[in-house]
Amino acid sequence: MKLLLVFLHALSSSAWSLGSSFHAVNERVFDWPSAWSEFSSTSEVSFFDGRDDREALAYGMRMHGRAPRHNAHRHEICEFRLSNMLNISNNILLLALVALSVIASLASDQSPLQDFCVAEKTSPVVVNGLACKDPKLVQADDFFFSGLETAGNTSNPFGSKVTPVTAAQVPGLNTLGIALARVDYEPWGINPPHTHPRASEILAVLEGSLQVGFVTSNPENLHITKVLQKGDVFVFPIGLVHYQRNVGTTKAVAIAALSSQNPGVITIANAVFGSKPEIASDILVKAFQVNKDVVDYIKTKF
Ligand code: MN
Numbered sequence: 001m002k003l004l005l006v007f008l009h010a011l012s013s014s015a016w017s018l019g020s021s022f023h024a025v026n027e028r029v030f031d032w033p034s035a036w037s038e039f040s041s042t043s044e045v046s047f048f049d050g051r052d053d054r055e056a057l058a059y060g061m062r063m064h065g066r067a068p069r070h071n072a073h074r075h076e077i078c079e080f081r082l083s084n085m086l087n088i089s090n091n092i093l094l095l096a097l098v099a100l101s102v103i104a105s106l107a108s109d110q111s112p113l114q115d116f117c118v119a120e121k122t123s124p125v126v127v128n129g130l131a132c133k134d135p136k137l138v139q140a141d142d143f144f145f146s147g148l149e150t151a152g153n154t155s156n157p158f159g160s161k162v163t164p165v166t167a168a169q170v171p172g173l174n175t176l177g178i179a180l181a182r183v184d185y186e187p188w189g190i191n192p193p194h195t196h197p198r199a200s201e202i203l204a205v206l207e208g209s210l211q212v213g214f215v216t217s218n219p220e221n222l223h224i225t226k227v228l229q230k231g232d233v234f235v236f237p238i239g240l241v242h243y244q245r246n247v248g249t250t251k252a253v254a255i256a257a258l259s260s261q262n263p264g265v266i267t268i269a270n271a272v273f274g275s276k277p278e279i280a281s282d283i284l285v286k287a288f289q290v291n292k293d294v295v296d297y298i299k300t301k302f
Contacts, residue, residue, distance in 0.1 A: 108177055108198065108238070109129075109177030110128075116172060117129070117130075117174050118132065118133040118138045118142040119131070119133065119173075120134075129167075142170075142171045143172035144172075145169055148163065148180075151251070154189055154251075158190050158192055159187075159190065160184060160244075160246075161183070162183050164181045165180040166258075166260075167262050174261055179258045179261055180256065180257055182254075183203075183253070183256060184252070184253055185208065185210065185251065187248060187250065187251065187252075190243060193267070193269070194242065194243070194265050194268060196258060196260070196265060196266075197239060197264045198238070198263050199259045200237055200238040200259045201236040201256050201259075201263070202257050203235075203255070204233045205254050206254060207230055207252055208230065208246055208252025209229055209252065210227070210246060211227050211244070211247045212228055212242070212245075213225030213243055214237065214242035217240070241268060269302055273301070278299060281299070
């Protein structure tokens with residue numbers, strides 16, 4: 001992760017220097033109306049009269065999505081345009097890289113700066129994570145959880161139950177970037193498609209057989225799936241939609257470890273069809289390309 005950040009910062013710096021090398025060219029005076037005349041209507045050409053180049057550029061990108069085409073007799077104009085484009089694209093690139101650096105550094109939990117920061121749940125201090133309890137008051141029980149030997153109650157429409165062990169259950173997990181869960185499955189029970197916005201997941205099958213899968217992002221949407229037996233382990237990369245299904249005739253049990261103290265769970269169906277307030281049905285009709293009856297019916301389930 002740190003290597004990646006160093007790499008991104010290096011890229012950002014080179015984007016800056018590339019950008020500044022074009023500043024001199026940008027000082028040139030040029031003629032926007034003739035630059036746009038190759039594809040502009042007369043009214044558009046007159047639009048550019050008296051406008052500065054940034055306004056004209058913004059207009060051109062908005063209306064035509066591009067700059068004037070390069071040709072020999074407009075060399076100067078195109079050079080200006082190109083340099084402007086490069087500057088703008090460099091600035092966008094820089095912003096994207098900075099944003100990516102931030103995202104990358106937040107993709108899993110931050111490294112701790114002390115031995116521990118046991119969560120002080122009653123603290124009024126609002127921080128990224130939870131405020132630290134006075135280290136002198138910390139006890140063994142702050143790092144302790146009991147009960148994962150007990151199966152979760154799978155009497156629900158999905159036939160599965162997740163028992164989480166995150167910073168919410170174990171205050172000592174605060175700032176440590178790790179969590180655990182036990183998952184129980186009835187025969188043919190499913191842990192429905194969901195994602196963890198802050199964690200990758202590694203799942204070990206303790207009992208039974210599970211079909212597991214995740215789907216890569218657009219445009220491939222590649223479905224990676226496998227049937228696991230007792231003792232098998234499978235990884236779900238951070239952010240990707242994944243699921244499990246018990247394909248055996250007996251109950252199945254798995255333990256999942258996650259790379260965040262608070263991985264978060266976004267269950268696709270609940271988020272899309274069960275949000276409060278709800279997402280307008282006509283949006284979902286178009287998004288899923290089905291009739292409104294279908295959307296309204298699914299909404300009643302979540
Ligand atoms: Mn999961």
